[in-house]
Amino acid sequence: MSVAVVVYVLTGLAAVVVALTRLRLGRGAGAARVDVGPAWLMAHTVLGSLALLVWLVFLVSPEDTPSGDPLVGVVALGLWWGVAIAGLMILVRWLPSKGRHAVAAAEDTWSSGPGLSLLAHLGMVVGVAVFTWAYWTAAV
DSSP states (O other), rough: HHHHHHHHHHHHHHHHHHHHHHHHTTTTTTTTSSOOOOOHHHHHHHHHHHHHHHHHHHHOOOOGGGGSHHHHHHHHHHHHHHHHHHHHHGGGGGSSSOOOTTTOOOOSSSSSSTHHHHHHHHHHHHHHHHHHHHHHHHHO
């Protein structure tokens, strides 16, 4: 399997992570353990949408066009790293709470724990690292 195919598959998976995170947490019906502030969710959604758009434009554009310029790829990678960081900040809600007023963990509606969120957001970090490596080695 070529690196380009892996990058396209990971791009699709990254789009799914951005969309599902918005669906899960957008209605306030997420893990119910700690409220993920609307700023992190909005940052994740906006950065993810922009990253996906700019990255796809970069991937499908010929190198001799303005949209195929290496700077467009760098901007897209910067946006992807922003999405990954926002996703990791969203994962913080799963850290155990301690103290007198700590709230007990609640069941998640799509899974019985942080597994889906961990898979999605740690997978996003790995995916963005692959994007960066593929860009750095000129595989895409």
